[in-house]
Amino acid sequence: MNRFPTHHPCFDPEVRHQFGRIHLPVAPKCNIQCNFCNRKYDCLNESRPGVTSAVLQPEQAILYLEEVLRNDPRITVVGVAGPGDPFANPKETLKTFRLIRERFPRLTICVASNGLNVLPYIQELAELNVTHFTVTMNAIDPEIGAKIYAWVRYAKSIYRGTAGAELLIERQLETVRQLKAHGFRVKVNSILIPGVNENEIERVASRVAELGADYFNCIPVYPTAGTIFEKVIPASDETVNGLRERLKQYLPQMAHCTRCRADAVGLLGEGLSDESAQLLAEYSRKIPGLKQDRPYIAVASREGFLVNLHLGEAESLQIFAQTAQGLKMIETRTTPAPGGGKERWLKLAQILGDCRAVLASGAGESPRQTLSEQGIQVIETAGIIEQVSEAVFHGTFIPAPRRFVCGESCRGDGLGCG
Numbered sequence: 001m002n003r004f005p006t007h008h009p010c011f012d013p014e015v016r017h018q019f020g021r022i023h024l025p026v027a028p029k030c031n032i033q034c035n036f037c038n039r040k041y042d043c044l045n046e047s048r049p050g051v052t053s054a055v056l057q058p059e060q061a062i063l064y065l066e067e068v069l070r071n072d073p074r075i076t077v078v079g080v081a082g083p084g085d086p087f088a089n090p091k092e093t094l095k096t097f098r099l100i101r102e103r104f105p106r107l108t109i110c111v112a113s114n115g116l117n118v119l120p121y122i123q124e125l126a127e128l129n130v131t132h133f134t135v136t137m138n139a140i141d142p143e144i145g146a147k148i149y150a151w152v153r154y155a156k157s158i159y160r161g162t163a164g165a166e167l168l169i170e171r172q173l174e175t176v177r178q179l180k181a182h183g184f185r186v187k188v189n190s191i192l193i194p195g196v197n198e199n200e201i202e203r204v205a206s207r208v209a210e211l212g213a214d215y216f217n218c219i220p221v222y223p224t225a226g227t228i229f230e231k232v233i234p235a236s237d238e239t240v241n242g243l244r245e246r247l248k249q250y251l252p253q254m255a256h257c258t259r260c261r262a263d264a265v266g267l268l269g270e271g272l273s274d275e276s277a278q279l280l281a282e283y284s285r286k287i288p289g290l291k292q293d294r295p296y297i298a299v300a301s302r303e304g305f306l307v308n309l310h311l312g313e314a315e316s317l318q319i320f321a322q323t324a325q326g327l328k329m330i331e332t333r334t335t336p337a338p339g340g341g342k343e344r345w346l347k348l349a350q351i352l353g354d355c356r357a358v359l360a361s362g363a364g365e366s367p368r369q370t371l372s373e374q375g376i377q378v379i380e381t382a383g384i385i386e387q388v389s390e391a392v393f394h395g396t397f398i399p400a401p402r403r404f405v406c407g408e409s410c411r412g413d414g415l416g417c418g
């Protein structure tokens with residue numbers, strides 16, 4: 001397969017007014033904390049990296065992609081750029097790429113990462129014909145890196161200061177080297193933070209050029225509320241242009257980056273239109289793989305009015321059907337006793353063989369996966385049974401209020417507040 005398809009509006013500036021890209025926001029978590037980044041999900045009015053109006057599951061992302069591609073033939077590239085890091089969410093990212101390849105064998109796929117956890121996946125990415133890769137590198141010197149990265153989480157440990165920066169930088173450099181060895185087109189983003197790394201960017205450009213990188217994107221920092229660098233004054237256009245002129249001796253320079261949202265759609269510069277935002281919201285509530293031929297849904301409830309029990313806590317589930325007269329409770333079914341690992345969920349799948357979904361206020365990864373393999377979708381939701389069940393019978397769900405994920409939107413270290 002051709003490893004260098006054209007028509008990437010970021011890598012090939014000459015096509016940027018004809019061809020567009022879509023970012024699929026399937027990667028919410030991050031494994032580092034950059035002191036300029038604040039990943040807030042739900043703001044429609046802010047157009048900056050790290051923002052998305054919804055997060056999609058891979059299966060939802062494919063349905064959404066199909067609809068966008070049907071309506072916008074300018075889109076030739078699909079990418080994952082957060083809102084966190086694609087390889088802090090490797091399962092979701094790779095599943096999304098696999099589904100894209102099954103459905104759209106010729107579409108150009110790109111991905112943007114901080115480079116910390118890419119190495120284990122490079123071979124698979126190459127096999128999936130992911131062709132364009134962006135690595136963000138803001139320093140070569142760990143002392144400077146320590147001013148930019150609050151923490152780095154790697155192999156379940158947290159590293160801070162120069163130790164964290166050193167680990168990250170080493171892996172970023174090795175990532176660029178191996179990506180090139182596997183034939184990717186590699187762009188390096190470097191965020192210019194005045195007073196912190198303005199003298200470092202040239203070192204980054206020169207090192208990654210030695211490793212074979214193709215393209216360099218020096219991006220002025222976007223001062224973002226809630227971050228350590230929220231008050232930093234970005235470099236002037238004149239300074240950025242002057243720096244890019246100097247950097248040309250190492251690599252071709254990208255000068256048309258529009259610092260996109262994690263859910264951007266269309267030509268560069270087109271953030272997220274109201275219609276696209278609506279579509280994204282709609283698909284983020286769709287339930288893929290719902291077996292409509294199964295008549296019932298099961299509900300975990302304490303009292304039979306609200307969905308308010310975790311699946312693992314429910315000693316019994318109430319079974320509902322949709323009838324001409326509205327929602328009707330058919331019966332109650334006892335669930336298998338706790339313990340027994342996957343066996344417990346396989347038994348539950350048998351008990352719920354005529355159900356298309358089970359609604360609970362929460363569920364672990366194991367029941368989700370086991371039940372879904374048996375054709376029963378586990379849906380985390382909350383609220384009045386009649387309302388949420390109605391939505392599920394129509395193929396959509398009402399999400400439970402988002403739970404706080406440590407380190408995701410605060411500046412914490414991902415280890416808890418205690």
Ligand SMILES: C[S@@+](CC[C@H](N)C(=O)[O-])C[C@H]1O[C@@H](n2cnc3c(N)ncnc32)[C@H](O)[C@@H]1O
Pocket residue numbers: 030036037038049050051081082083084085086112113114134135136189191219220221222223224259
């Ligand atoms: C949100 S990140 C997601 C992908 C990945 N985590 C990464 O860092 O490359 C996408 C790009 O946005 C950049 N970015 C995030 N916050 C920024 C800010 N406040 N100003 C400028 N660029 C920013 C990142 O450095 C990265 O190059």
Ligand code: SF4
Pocket residue numbers: 030031032033034037038039050082083084085113114
């Ligand atoms: S790597 Fe940095 S810029 Fe990218 S999402 Fe994580 S914190 Fe934000």
Ligand code: SF4
Pocket residue numbers: 009010021081217256257258259260268
């Ligand atoms: S942020 Fe820059 S490099 Fe990334 S998609 Fe937008 S224009 Fe392209």
